[in-house]
Amino acid sequence: MNNALSDFQISFQHIKLLVPRINKGIQLILVIHGELKIETSSRFYQMEENDFLVINHHQLYQVQGNEQSKVMILSISDAFMNHYYVDYRNQRFECYSREADLGRESMILAIRKLLANIMISYYRQDECYRIEVNGYICQLLLILIRSFKEEGSVIQKIDTGDRRLRQIIDYMEKNYDQMITLEEVAKRYFFSPSYLSRYFKQKLEMGFSRYLMNIRLKHSMKDLLYTTDTISQIAMNNGFPNTKSFTNYFKEVYGMTPHVYRDSHIVQKEDSVQSYSKEDVSNLIQSSEIIAKLSTMDLDDSKSYTHTETKYEKLPISLSPLEPVSLNDPYSILIIGEIFELLKEDVRSQVLDVKRDLRLKYIGVRHLISNKAIPPEVETDEEIPSTSPYFNIDSALAFMIKHDLSLFIRVNYIDIAREEEQYFTKLVHFMKHCLQLYGESFVNQWHVMFYEPYYTGVDPKELRRLYLKLHQVLKTLAPSIHVGVYMPFSFHKGMTSNHHKWQLEHNEFIDFIGYEANQNEVINFKEMAELNFDVAEDYIKEKTNKLKLYLKRNHIEKPLHLVSWNTLSGDTRFTNGTFFRGALILKNILDISHDVRTVAFWINTIVHENAEKGQRYRMDGIELFHYLKGKRPAYFALMFLKRLRGEVVAQDQDYIMTRNERGYQLILMNCNVINPYLSIEEAFLQKLNKEIHVTISGMPKGDYQVRKYVFDKNHGALYTKWRNLNSKYGMDAEIMDYIINSSRPSLEIFDESVENDWSFYSYLTSNAIHFFEIRKVY
Numbered sequence: 001m002n003n004a005l006s007d008f009q010i011s012f013q014h015i016k017l018l019v020p021r022i023n024k025g026i027q028l029i030l031v032i033h034g035e036l037k038i039e040t041s042s043r044f045y046q047m048e049e050n051d052f053l054v055i056n057h058h059q060l061y062q063v064q065g066n067e068q069s070k071v072m073i074l075s076i077s078d079a080f081m082n083h084y085y086v087d088y089r090n091q092r093f094e095c096y097s098r099e100a101d102l103g104r105e106s107m108i109l110a111i112r113k114l115l116a117n118i119m120i121s122y123y124r125q126d127e128c129y130r131i132e133v134n135g136y137i138c139q140l141l142l143i144l145i146r147s148f149k150e151e152g153s154v155i156q157k158i159d160t161g162d163r164r165l166r167q168i169i170d171y172m173e174k175n176y177d178q179m180i181t182l183e184e185v186a187k188r189y190f191f192s193p194s195y196l197s198r199y200f201k202q203k204l205e206m207g208f209s210r211y212l213m214n215i216r217l218k219h220s221m222k223d224l225l226y227t228t229d230t231i232s233q234i235a236m237n238n239g240f241p242n243t244k245s246f247t248n249y250f251k252e253v254y255g256m257t258p259h260v261y262r263d264s265h266i267v268q269k270e271d272s273v274q275s276y277s278k279e280d281v282s283n284l285i286q287s288s289e290i291i292a293k294l295s296t297m298d299l300d301d302s303k304s305y306t307h308t309e310t311k312y313e314k315l316p317i318s319l320s321p322l323e324p325v326s327l328n329d330p331y332s333i334l335i336i337g338e339i340f341e342l343l344k345e346d347v348r349s350q351v352l353d354v355k356r357d358l359r360l361k362y363i364g365v366r367h368l369i370s371n372k373a374i375p376p377e378v379e380t381d382e383e384i385p386s387t388s389p390y391f392n393i394d395s396a397l398a399f400m401i402k403h404d405l406s407l408f409i410r411v412n413y414i415d416i417a418r419e420e421e422q423y424f425t426k427l428v429h430f431m432k433h434c435l436q437l438y439g440e441s442f443v444n445q446w447h448v449m450f451y452e453p454y455y456t457g458v459d460p461k462e463l464r465r466l467y468l469k470l471h472q473v474l475k476t477l478a479p480s481i482h483v484g485v486y487m488p489f490s491f492h493k494g495m496t497s498n499h500h501k502w503q504l505e506h507n508e509f510i511d512f513i514g515y516e517a518n519q520n521e522v523i524n525f526k527e528m529a530e531l532n533f534d535v536a537e538d539y540i541k542e543k544t545n546k547l548k549l550y551l552k553r554n555h556i557e558k559p560l561h562l563v564s565w566n567t568l569s570g571d572t573r574f575t576n577g578t579f580f581r582g583a584l585i586l587k588n589i590l591d592i593s594h595d596v597r598t599v600a601f602w603i604n605t606i607v608h609e610n611a612e613k614g615q616r617y618r619m620d621g622i623e624l625f626h627y628l629k630g631k632r633p634a635y636f637a638l639m640f641l642k643r644l645r646g647e648v649v650a651q652d653q654d655y656i657m658t659r660n661e662r663g664y665q666l667i668l669m670n671c672n673v674i675n676p677y678l679s680i681e682e683a684f685l686q687k688l689n690k691e692i693h694v695t696i697s698g699m700p701k702g703d704y705q706v707r708k709y710v711f712d713k714n715h716g717a718l719y720t721k722w723r724n725l726n727s728k729y730g731m732d733a734e735i736m737d738y739i740i741n742s743s744r745p746s747l748e749i750f751d752e753s754v755e756n757d758w759s760f761y762s763y764l765t766s767n768a769i770h771f772f773e774i775r776k777v778y
Helices: 078-084 105-124 129-147 163-174 182-188 193-204 208-226 231-237 243-254 258-264 278-284 288-297 339-343 345-357 391-402 413-417 420-438 460-477 498-505 539-553 573-578 582-592 605-611 633-643 676-680 682-686 718-724 733-742
Strands: 008-022 026-033 036-040 044-047 052-055 060-065 070-076 091-093 149-151 272-275 311-318 331-337 360-366 406-412 447-451 482-486 513-518 560-566 598-604 623-625 647-652 655-660 663-669 690-697 702-711 746-754 758-764 769-776
Touching: 008 105, 008 129, 008 208, 026 036, 026 105, 036 052, 044 052, 052 105, 070 105, 070 129, 091 129, 105 129, 129 149, 163 182, 163 193, 163 208, 182 193, 182 208, 193 208, 208 231, 208 243, 208 258, 231 243, 231 258, 243 258, 311 655, 331 339, 331 345, 331 605, 339 345, 339 360, 339 391, 345 360, 345 598, 345 623, 345 633, 360 598, 391 420, 406 413, 406 560, 413 420, 413 460, 420 460, 447 460, 447 560, 460 482, 460 498, 513 539, 539 560, 539 582, 582 633, 582 663, 582 769, 598 605, 605 623, 623 633, 633 702, 633 769, 663 690, 663 758, 718 733
Parallel strands: 311 690, 331 360, 331 598, 360 406, 406 447, 447 482, 482 513, 513 560, 560 598, 598 623
Antiparallel strands: 008 060, 008 070, 008 272, 026 052, 026 070, 036 044, 036 060, 091 149, 647 655, 655 663, 663 769, 690 758, 702 746, 702 769
């Protein structure tokens, strides 16, 4: 059928038989009515109504139908594909509607609907049908390329366990129609030409050139039998340098010339096909029978596959010879609430995980001198008591010493003021006990922070008095212990509260300063009509800088500890879970890494929510674990931070690159501060995805092994798997263990040979992290 759209052929046919042929371009066959059997060089496809199949470029196939078969065929030309998709000839599409993988149902429905729309639009031919048809076909191709693409040749792969040999053969099979030389392949795969020649013959019992000629001959045989191309065209199309070379090799293998072979192996040339005219089809597709068929394809839009709307950015990274910047990675404080939590096996297990994977230095505790932690001594008539009020706390401290951990103690004003004399008596006894049992070196590493919030009714003089008394008691017993204050700081006013200004006057009695920075503080979640959350974007970095400037003006220079913080999370557990924030967490720590000594995290959601009784959900901190021991995004973000080593050679808002003794490391981040309540709107999130074309200049020439870790909502986030594996009948231990163990960043490994600039593409969803480890090969 003649088609005004030269790049596409659209036909409606009744097929009894299509004889074997070589497909040109891409062909989609959709069964409207009846049955169809399609045979390719590798398998059979038994197709019924609504089934469709993609026939690939240069694929051999034949078709057999029955009396009732009505088929739509969409053919897309090689010229169109080569023009718009440069990697076309090295790819194929494995798309058979009856064998779609689980989870691809929406894509199959979308393709079927697009084929139905193409057919209706083309045969009705209203004034804008060309635009419609082009649009539908392009949408269809995008789905195939993004979701059904398979690399490799249609030639059967050789069965060998040699990975490098498989790579070489795969390259030859993909590029058989191009100029390929032994020298070029040897250079590509890091052999000398002479060694590759010997290596090839040893492994395959034939030389490199002969193996390449065999690949070309297999392809040319199909052209010879199933096309009307001339011998010279077949030779050129299959990589032979000239017709003479093709003829001589063909005669050597088959004992006759290509002409003679073609004449002596005549295959059936007659098809049995009825092609419907435009008028016939127009009437046919308006019949009640066909309309019913098409309506099953034109399904509800809510089930259709929608394409990702992706931003595209170029990222040039120049490794200039300027002096690199040192990398600073602050230690972590792991807050466990009260110290007796450390007696629980699950808490200890989580602490050990954090110690192994992150830069954990301190265990954060509160109410250390409470009756729960140190119960009152029991009266006894024993000369030497057989019990100790420190029995439980000693077990916790022994665990910490064993694993080289120290205490970061928050002492609330109310803890002291409630029973001041008793508090200091217990504190002195406890300190003497620890010094006696564990020694000064352990106790001197402790940090004790005096705490009272911004809004307080306590007289400033009373706060100062109790702090100075606490400082004196501790320093008298352990002169090198670190005693500091929590300084509440107003971001908008740029100063501390009037109740805490006494801290500025006692610089000599303060060893460190703790502060908090929570993006949720600057958003009113009860009035969220506006979608502009820019005010929260760099809040943590800007608040840290303002605090440093404020202290400098008051001639104070003390170590800073970020003891409480959060990214924008919303004020419900649901938004806190669904809003993936991996890149935001990592970026915030990188932004202040040179300004703070430590950054605090809660160990898990249970401990955090139980810390302040009466408040079910808290957003004043970030947890590393969830209820079911699964790791939250902050955990993996910190893992990447610990893994980052060396000197910073390039850095900007959304990336950092370092150089170390193994090579290079690169972190890409797609940071998006948005309304957390929009984090459940997939259509909105898709607009935040980003494809980055990275070009790195200045890397030394040579071979590298590249390890790429992808951490996003689909690779490492617990909530995504929980939603996907949920059931109205609940979860059991097997499902939960699977979710926890499989919620990890993905890993890809590939080899690169860098000659000049090195460039690659990276596709990042919202707040995703891509970590590249680029290792030199020796």
